[in-house]
Amino acid sequence: MFKSHGLSVFAVVIAAFLSLPIIVIVSYLVQADGVLWRHLYETVLSDYLINSLLLLLGVGTGVLLLGVPTAWLTSMCSFPGRRWLSWALLLPLAMPAYIIAYTYTGLLDFAGPVQTWFRDLTGLSYGEYWFFEIRSLGGAIVMMSLVLYPYVYLMARAAFLEQSVSSIEVGCSLGYSRWRAMWSLALPMARPAIIAGLSLALMETLADYGTVQYFGVSTFTTGIFRTFYGYGDTAAAAQLAASLLAFVILLVMLERYSRRRAQYHSAAESRARADLIPLRGSKVGIAIVICLVPLMFGFIVPATQLLLLAVFEAKPLGWDFVGLAWNSFSLAFLAAIVAVTLAIILSYAKRSKPIKPVRTAIAMAGFGYALPGTIIAIGVLIPLAWMDHGLIALFESAGWDSPGLLLSGSLVALLFAYTVRFLAVALGSVQSGLEKIKPSLDHAGRSMGHSPLAILRKIHVPLMRSSILTAVLIVFVDVLKELPATLILRPFNFNTMAVRVYELASDERLADAAPAAIMIVLVGLIPVLMLHASIARRRPR
Amino acid sequence: MRSFNLISSLILSAVTASILVVTSVQASGEVNVYSARKEALIKPLLDQFSNTTGIKVNLITGKADALLKRLQVEGSATPADLFITVDAGRLHRAKEAGVLKPVFLPLLEKTIPKELRDNAGYWYGLTLRARPIIYAKDRVKPAELSTYEALAGAQWDGRLCLRSSQSVYNQSLVAATIDALGAKATQSWIEGMVKNLVKAPSGGDTDQLKAVSAGVCDVTITNTYYLARLINSSKKADQSVAAKLAVFWPNQSGSGVLGRGAHFNVSGAGFTKYGKNPKQAQALLEYLASESAQVWYADINNEYPVLKGVEISSALKSFGDYKMDPIDLEILGQNNRQAVQLMDRAGWK
Numbered sequence: 073m074f075k076s077h078g079l080s081v082f083a084v085v086i087a088a089f090l091s092l093p094i095i096v097i098v099s100y101l102v103q104a105d106g107v108l109w110r111h112l113y114e115t116v117l118s119d120y121l122i123n124s125l126l127l128l129l130g131v132g133t134g135v136l137l138l139g140v141p142t143a144w145l146t147s148m149c150s151f152p153g154r155r156w157l158s159w160a161l162l163l164p165l166a167m168p169a170y171i172i173a174y175t176y177t178g179l180l181d182f183a184g185p186v187q188t189w190f191r192d193l194t195g196l197s198y199g200e201y202w203f204f205e206i207r208s209l210g211g212a213i214v215m216m217s218l219v220l221y222p223y224v225y226l227m228a229r230a231a232f233l234e235q236s237v238s239s240i241e242v243g244c245s246l247g248y249s250r251w252r253a254m255w256s257l258a259l260p261m262a263r264p265a266i267i268a269g270l271s272l273a274l275m276e277t278l279a280d281y282g283t284v285q286y287f288g289v290s291t292f293t294t295g296i297f298r299t300f301y302g303y304g305d306t307a308a309a310a311q312l313a314a315s316l317l318a319f320v321i322l323l324v325m326l327e328r329y330s331r332r333r334a335q336y337h338s339a340a341e342s343r344a345r346a347d348l349i350p351l352r353g354s355k356v357g358i359a360i361v362i363c364l365v366p367l368m369f370g371f372i373v374p375a376t377q378l379l380l381l382a383v384f385e386a387k388p389l390g391w392d393f394v395g396l397a398w399n400s401f402s403l404a405f406l407a408a409i410v411a412v413t414l415a416i417i418l419s420y421a422k423r424s425k426p427i428k429p430v431r432t433a434i435a436m437a438g439f440g441y442a443l444p445g446t447i448i449a450i451g452v453l454i455p456l457a458w459m460d461h462g463l464i465a466l467f468e469s470a471g472w473d474s475p476g477l478l479l480s481g482s483l484v485a486l487l488f489a490y491t492v493r494f495l496a497v498a499l500g501s502v503q504s505g506l507e508k509i510k511p512s513l514d515h516a517g518r519s520m521g522h523s524p525l526a527i528l529r530k531i532h533v534p535l536m537r538s539s540i541l542t543a544v545l546i547v548f549v550d551v552l553k554e555l556p557a558t559l560i561l562r563p564f565n566f567n568t569m570a571v572r573v574y575e576l577a578s579d580e581r582l583a584d585a586a587p588a589a590i591m592i593v594l595v596g597l598i599p600v601l602m603l604h605a606s607i608a609r610r611r612p613r
Numbered sequence: 614m615r616s617f618n619l620i621s622s623l624i625l626s627a628v629t630a631s632i633l634v635v636t637s638v639q640a641s642g643e644v645n646v647y648s649a650r651k652e653a654l655i656k657p658l659l660d661q662f663s664n665t666t667g668i669k670v671n672l673i674t675g676k677a678d679a680l681l682k683r684l685q686v687e688g689s690a691t692p693a694d695l696f697i698t699v700d701a702g703r704l705h706r707a708k709e710a711g712v713l714k715p716v717f718l719p720l721l722e723k724t725i726p727k728e729l730r731d732n733a734g735y736w737y738g739l740t741l742r743a744r745p746i747i748y749a750k751d752r753v754k755p756a757e758l759s760t761y762e763a764l765a766g767a768q769w770d771g772r773l774c775l776r777s778s779q780s781v782y783n784q785s786l787v788a789a790t791i792d793a794l795g796a797k798a799t800q801s802w803i804e805g806m807v808k809n810l811v812k813a814p815s816g817g818d819t820d821q822l823k824a825v826s827a828g829v830c831d832v833t834i835t836n837t838y839y840l841a842r843l844i845n846s847s848k849k850a851d852q853s854v855a856a857k858l859a860v861f862w863p864n865q866s867g868s869g870v871l872g873r874g875a876h877f878n879v880s881g882a883g884f885t886k887y888g889k890n891p892k893q894a895q896a897l898l899e900y901l902a903s904e905s906a907q908v909w910y911a912d913i914n915n916e917y918p919v920l921k922g923v924e925i926s927s928a929l930k931s932f933g934d935y936k937m938d939p940i941d942l943e944i945l946g947q948n949n950r951q952a953v954q955l956m957d958r959a960g961w962k
């Protein structure tokens with residue numbers, strides 16, 4: 073009993089520590105500048121709000137349409153190409169949203185090859201024909217849907233795969249058709265996972281700056297940056313960010329409320345799986361097309377474009393790329409391990425004692441994902457620098473030399489920021505894995521005298537291995553792509569591939585940025601392939 | 614799972630080692646730089662400086678305001694000695710934030726013109742960047758152009774492209790215009806331009822140039838080095854974009870504010886208040902303002918040197934001579950906030 077209490081306290085302490093940056097940001101609310109707020113309200117605020125809402129709605133629809141059917145097809149149906157499609161559909165995850173925006177703009181813009189070719193062919197000039205304007209809200213929705221759907225795909229697929237045969241079979245024996253069973257059983261059972269994936273995609277959408285800024289779409293996030301950079305007003309920027317946070321909290325609460333007391337456990341002991349539904353005739357073609365569309369436009373087209381740029385137009389890679397790749401890889405790996413370990417501890421503490429302080433603290437800690445990286449970075453910098461100053465004073469009072477900025481000036485700051493920013497990703501995957509394990513297993517373990525940690529290690533972790541690996545994969549790839557926090561918090565002479573891409577792309581040298589962008593994609597592929605291998609090993613077919 | 618553990622512990626120790634390495638930068642013979650200038654556009658110079666002086670340069674690049682925030686938060690413990698940025702407004706902001714200190718450098722006071730540095734020595738301009746009007750040669754006659762203000766006129770309806778007002782270059786342009794015309798006239802100027810826009814602002818300066826070249830619009834306002842870069846590009850497509858464009862220097866003649874000159878800005882550097890290596894920082898700043906460094910900037914990034922008599926690149930020469938607006942660059946910083954407000958109000962996205 074004492075031990076599980078200890079776990080709760082431990083979890084609250086960790087979560088509170090991870091919430092520090094968020095608390096720093098929210099605390100800016102007390103120094104609100106009425107004049108500036110009034111100005112924003114009178115001029116641009118409604119624009120920010122409407123665009124952000126439309127963006128959320130569009131990307132939400134997009135990722136569900138791309139993510140759920142593909143997850144269903146690759147996990148439940150059998151058709152030629154299913155195996156390689158099932159991992160290839162993850163590839164867009166490795167593509168940063170701003171990179172795909174840059175490449176499609178290069179292709180589809182008025183000055184790009186597609187429209188130039190069209191003009192040469194028809195003899196029309198600009199303005200005399202209609203063409204999809206890529207630099208628009210619609211363009212931003214398409215771009216983000218194409219790279220964010222893998223969150224939904226991954227989570228939904230893991231859920232479909234972990235669903236026991238029995239529930240579907242029961243459905244069928246009750247007279248449901250296979251498709252009916254999917255619609256009324258498998259999908260609702262996968263709902264927590266799908267919602268988890270969806271909310272990750274939406275939070276990422278809210279935090280995005282690069283894409284919307286490049287496309288000239290004024291969202292809440294570009295507003296935050298305009299306030300920070302244009303007005304030079306950190307406080308007002310932080311207040312806008314805090315309002316964004318309030319909105320996210322509202323959404324999350326709405327979702328919780330809609331689920332209320334529904335429980336989504338399944339029989340974890342069932343390891344066999346339903347026979348795949350064989351597809352025949354035209355259905356095979358349809359299934360392949362459904363899976364190929366996101367792969368094609370989310371990965372193959374932009375990656376090919378980048379490759380062409382890298383080979384024919386960019387300056388050749390120097391040896392410093394080895395260092396960049398190593399920096400990116402090691403940071404991402406370490407951050408993934410830290411974030412997922414903490415997520416497991418937190419989710420398990422919540423499961424074993426779902427008391428209010430624990431739940432609230434964990435929910436708080438997970439909101440970092442909706443905040444733009446720059447804002448998180450400021451929230452990290454302030455408390456860490458404060459601790460550093462304390463340390464320096466301590467050292468000096470002891471008569472030693474000042475140690476310098478041990479925390480805020482080192483990789484500690486970066487790792488802290490990554491954990492704060494991406495904890496939600498790890499939590500989402502780990503919690504949905506944990507939710508599927510029946511509580512009776514915990515009871516059994518406890519009745520046999522095991523401590524909560526032993527139960528976690530011996531029962532839960534092995535059972536939700538694929539959820540944990542999924543969490544590691546997503547955090548890894550997210551950190552690999554992360555830019556704003558890295559930019560602000562990195563130590564001297566320390567660059568990552570994302571920083572290199574940003575510096576070249578923002579200097580309007582897209583071609584020179586291409587090799588580094590490809591490296592991000594390639595390094596991002598490593599865990600994607602590892603994950604695939606691990607899931608495949610677990611499920612012999 | 615075992616190999617996984619092995620890998621993770623290896624990586625863990627490697628990363629721990631690199632943390633220890635990167636935190637021990639404050640040895641002798643070093644200078645620490647926070648730079649809003651991109652690495653590619655400063656590292657070669659820093660390397661050259663290290664080679665000739667033996668002083669090691671440690672560098673963090675980032676966005677100006679983020680680096681400024683970092684300087685503020687780090688306070689007296691900051692390792693940074695020099696703050697480099699690409700906009701006079703940001704240098705002013707840094708001075709106001711109290712993170713810079715005034716340093717009197719007799720050498721630079723002599724070589725850098727007075728209007729390109731802070732009067733009290735808080736910062737020194739290192740390169741000049743002009744922001745004139747660029748037009749499509751086949752659709753616009755230079756005689757149709759005159760001033761920035763005239764771009765708000767009805768004859769440019771549906772013919773103008775502008776970069777977003779998020780761009781600090783545009784914010785500074787508006788800040789300078791407020792100084793010349795006053796807030797009210799500036800706002801109606803912006804409103805007129807916004808009405809003339811052919812499409813909502815998006816993309817960077819290069820994108821505006823491409824839009825003019827492709828016939829989306831006829832005129833735009835960009836920094837000259839983007840055009841120079843297209844001219845010097847080895848790509849056929851870039852060269853053909855540049856071939857259709859020409860520079861017009863606005864506000865060159867006329868009385869009073871009409872003839873104030875074209876808008877320009879500087880990139881520059883200032884000493885941090887709590888820098889621990891002032892000697893090395895001074896050596897670096899003097900090097901960046903030296904002739905060889907100035908030639909490099911003119912050659913590589915097509916910026917105008919702050920030193921008189923330094924050769925400029927052939928692309929810059931082709932743009933011709935121009936009269937600069939002799940505004941005190943501090944004003945760009947002082948007016949920045951008001952500029953953004955006006956742009957918000959006038960609907961410049």
